[in-house]
Amino acid sequence: MRQIFLDTETTGLSAENGDRVIEIGCVELLHRKLTGNNLHFYLNPERDSHEDALRVHGITNEFLKDKPKFGEVVDQFLEYIEGAEVIIHNAPFDIGFLNKELELQGRPRFTTFVDGITDTLVMAKEMFPGKRNSLDSLCDRLEVDNSGRTLHGALLDAELLADVYINMTRGQDALLMEVESNDEQSRTTERVDLSSYQLPVIVATEQEMSQHDDVLTQLDKSSGGKTVWRNLQNSVA
Structure with a gap:
């Protein structure tokens, strides 16, 4: 199963009012293992960032002047995410911005290209009701090292999100044993038959x-x- 962890940084909070994407970070997970096949763009939004947004991500207008526009990387971006499950923290925000960028290029909506979208904020609220569930809070709760996150950055945040997700879903994998031969291109998967096991019943205290x-x-x-x-x-x- 191919999963892409995605994060964006933007010039502000409202795509409908003209704010644009300035950074996209994607991290690939294949069969719950990081592949290193990541994707990262800084983008020229052709407008200035709001002061509040600049304080969050620290990406200056001057830095972005010589970066490609979204239309110059859209094909590469869509090819990368095609057919994957995309995992985002607070997905409506990022998807709203990506939909607007695709609309400006005359392209279909983001969901057209992917196999599905998982929102880790929704997952966290179900797992930890009544608690703070920002990415930083989840890193602290799940003991994911985020000491390098002084400012928001799309690629770093996508990497942290991958670690958070793996910790949140640990123990939920199917009871499968993957047996790998010396030939990297040859893999077999064996199901474990549990019918012969007598599982102990542990009564709660x-x-x-x-x-x-x-x-x-x-x-x-x-x-x-x-x-x-x-x-x-x-x-x-």
């Missing part, structure tokens, strides 16, 4: 039950009382 109940209470608050597990408990009782 009182402390674990109490912690579980606290989590359900938080989910009740964030979902307006729609927690499925709580509803099942009530119906059984």
Whole structure:
């Protein structure tokens, strides 16, 4: 499975009001392994960045003057992302800007070219309800080293996002064992038959039950009382 972690930097917050993309960073993951086949562009937006945006990314107008325009790299960009699952933190923001850039080039919308889009912000809110779920917060929570992130940068943020995603989804892989031969072009995959195993049943302690109940209470608050597990408990009782 080919996954692309993508981030952008922009001149401001509103693509509809004329703000443009100034940086695109993409990191490729293949079968949950970083390949090093990354893509990175600085772009000339043909306009100045807002002061607030400049404080976030630090990419000056002078630096961008000799960089290519989006139309000059669009084919390379689309070829790179084609058919992949694209993973973005707060996807509506980046996709909105990329759609506008593609529209200015007379191209179809971003989703036309990819296999799907996963928003890690949505994932994080489901996993950590009621907590801060910015990229920096997730790095701290999941022990991903972000000490080099003094300013936002699209490629660095995409790399951090890949680490965060791998940590967030750890343990969710299929029970498959990949056996690689010495021939790098020859791979076989064997399924592990678990039917003959007697798996132990570990009963939760009182402390674990109490912690579980606290989590359900938080989910009740964030979902307006729609927690499925709580509803099942009530119906059984």
